[in-house]
Amino acid sequence: MIGARAFGGVLLAVGVIAFVATLNVGDGWQASGPRLAPAVASALLVVLSAVFLIRPADDELLAHLKESTKDTHWPTPVALVGLLIGYALTLDVFGYALATAIFYWLAAWLLGSRSPVRDFVIAVVLGVVTSYAFSEWLNVQLPNGPWGV
């Protein structure tokens, strides 16, 4: 329940930030102007997430929470988010093929695979083949990195 409230709080904060940000849009509140729609949407988010915060628990949610929050192992998803951010940041630096191979190998290990040699082979093949297929056949320019792959 604490988690649900915290998420509600984050949504409320997002709503408030968005509402404040829309106040600088345009130069007035005329109905056909650019400010009204995002202001209404963020106000809606503020009000509804406040309602959720005040009274988060209906029966359906309690039943769902019992199932969805049971036995959560937090380090894995947190580490996975870290890994993803690392992946995104290394794409341009290492090139697509290498960054993908490294990410895939580590992610597979993190998600519980215990055959590092097999995973390493899959990772390299995946990185090289997708990089090649997308740049040769589909004309999508993926970053090459310093070694041209």
Add this chain to the structure above:
Amino acid sequence: MLVFAANLLDGFSAVLSPQNLLLAALGVTLGTLVGVLPGIGPALTIALLLPITFNFNDPVGAFILFAGIYAGGMYGGSTTSILLNTPGESASVATAIEGFEMAKRGRGRAALATAAIGSFVAGTIGILALTLIAEPVASLAVKFRAEDYFALTLLAFASVTALTSSSLVRGFVSLSVGLLIGFVGIDQLTGQSRLTFGVDQLGNGVDIVIVAVGLFAVGEALHMASKLRSRPDELVPEDPGGRWLSKKDWRRSWKPWLRGAGIGFPFGALPAGGAEVPTFLSYATEKKLNPDKEWGEGAIEGVAGPEAANNASFSGTLVPLLTLGIPTSATAAIMLAAFQIFDLQPGPELFEKESELVWTLIASLYIGNIMLLALNLPLISLWVKVLKIPRALLYSGILVFGTLGVYSLSGSVTEVLVMYAIGVMGFFMRRYDFPIAPVILGVILGPLMETQARRALTASGDDFSVFFSRPLTVILLIIAVAAFIVPHLPALKKRLAFGEDD
């Protein structure tokens, strides 16, 4: 009628070339491959594979590939529902109830066959119905004004949000999050940047692919990661089991197929669509009409009916999507994005100006269905093997392809990071039971709603009475309010309570 039939035949002749058939086969295979992954439905399948179609010069080839991907994604989704009881979207939940029981009792093949053939039969009926009503609706839609479109988008919001969430508050929280994401970027009418917080890359807005891949793929992967220690991999059956349809199975299946199609299409065609209600309605109908069958222990009627309803409802969804440009499900919203890639805006004008293209699309959806029956049903043992790939490798692969999709779309790391952030949000939404479909719909329909409202208001000189001055607009608004309230009437709510749409 004859004219439409001729149009459809023209569509077929455009589709039927060796190259296009190859594309259809490729699409069906890719779609099934991704669609059979547990927890992944057609919406995510399309979002993941959409980038492949970006580089086609010719929209016809892209649509054929795309229609194959869609058909494959649907089929793959019902395969996992039946064999593993993990429906990738709520439209397959009804199928899973009896389908999984059939598979457990060694009748997996028969369940898969009745699902696939039922989808084909319903798809055929749906396409015939679409042929009949699409053009009349399109010619009616020409008369729609901006304020009517505004009311229609409200109707789509109200119905999808009210139908897919167990709580109105959480449903509308999801919707408003989607709307806000949709409003990010430079305002098209005034050129002002909104909600970009000074990040240049956000100027073009947040693409629907970024939102869909984030919410579905990254959200699902994080959810799986959080449960890793507590949940072993499902036991995947060596073989779907049993024989294909026996004579008795055919006899028991054909009526549910037809009834399912009859229930599914009208529900999909209303701009208050979605496939959840018709699939459950079909399930309930079959149960009522065949009370003596083995319900709860694998009654084939319970697979045949809902699967047909699901497929026919999708053909129905094409009516508002193609004639009005209004998507009424997450899958349809992503299809709209595919149109926009080719600078095509579905709506009455598309029917008039590019009618050839529209009928080609319809024909290619049909080809996808046939291809599926011809290629995939016999290959079922192969797809079952896909399910045996360890979860760790599957989800790492999904993350790689999701990242690739977003990166090839934008060429920017910023957008990849935005996608991951949306994925983290998707994880918490799943965890705390906030529905996903309203977010997708908000992103894609929000800007459309705003544009139409502002167009109407500009014409009226900022006078809100423009929304209440014509009977058509008022009727649409009243239906929107009804769509919002009716599913939450206590008596109905009990019958419609079936979780969220992915």
